[in-house]
């Protein structure tokens with residue numbers, strides 16, 4: 037059985053910052069978004085494309101999944117970005133402000149069989165989340181909560197009430213079509229307590245991981261989105277108890293005063309597979 041790829045921590049790195057790109061080769065992140073869009077100043081766009089092409093060709097990113105975020109295809113940089121990414125040594129391309137499956141078709145016409153990720157960050161994107169998630173080339177969705185708050189004319193509050201419907205909608209669409217879904221960034225990168233609370237909220241909702249803007253955020257995100265020792269222990273005991281119950285002709289077991297049915301065993305097996313995948317990465 038192939039192990040699931042973890043996406044607990046997904047770090048944005050501006051494509052123009054070669055020092056930060058180099059640092060990422062040794063950071064404990066599951067994935068990197070090399071950015072050509074909002075983190076790169078207008079005058080730096082062409083340089084960033086060249087820097088990224090060179091750095092990715094140099095390699096050294098190990099297990100870290102390499103995603104390149106391009107500018108939208110309706111900007112003056114988008115088409116050149118997409119053509120450059122099609123030739124880069126990367127795993128996927130990320131399109132910002134996706135609002136329809138047709139936009140993904142237009143990208144795929146340039147990037148061929150490169151897997152596509154979609155930034156979900158506009159009201160129209162939310163309304164079309166289903167057709168976006170259903171696209172055959174789509175591998176993952178990334179929440180762009182900063183753009184979303186801006187377009188909604190909303191306020192960013194700690195409970196994220198303004199974007200809660202959108203977060204839930206994208207989790208639903210992603211899970212319905214079996215694609216990965218990553219939560220938005222936490223801007224106050226020196227506030228560990230606030231980050232932990234937001235990671236926990238995202239984890240509880242079903243997100244696979246969180247996008248990050250600074251290396252100081254990685255450990256918290258890995259911890260919250262990875263299975264804890266208690267969850268691994270419980271999963272093992274649930275599987276053992278369920279198998280013992282089955283041997284005795286029962287369809288239900290009881291662990292710690294709670295029933296365990298086959299659906300709980302599915303979850304338990306997923307927890308163990310995720311833990312094994314993370315252990316393999318740690319052993320690299």
Ligand SMILES: CC(C)(COP(=O)(O)OP(=O)(O)OC[C@H]1O[C@@H](n2cnc3c(N)ncnc32)[C@H](O)[C@@H]1OP(=O)(O)O)[C@@H](O)C(=O)NCCC(=O)NCCSC(=O)C[C@H](O)C(=O)O
Pocket residue numbers: 047048049050055056057059060071074075155157179180181182183184220221225248249250251
């Ligand atoms: C936020 C920052 C501008 C802070 O940078 P800086 O002041 O340089 O931080 P530090 O001095 O604390 O940095 C310490 C070292 O860590 C390296 N570093 C910093 N950030 C990163 C990073 N993201 N990846 C890798 N390495 C990083 C520094 O180079 C220092 O290294 P060294 O000199 O060797 O000690 C900065 O963190 C930053 O630019 N972050 C990324 C911002 C970004 O990408 N923004 C765009 C994505 S967010 C977004 O657009 C979401 C979405 O679209 C939406 O709408 O919500």
Ligand SMILES: [Mg+2]
Pocket residue numbers: 074132155157180182183
């Ligand atoms: Mg954005």
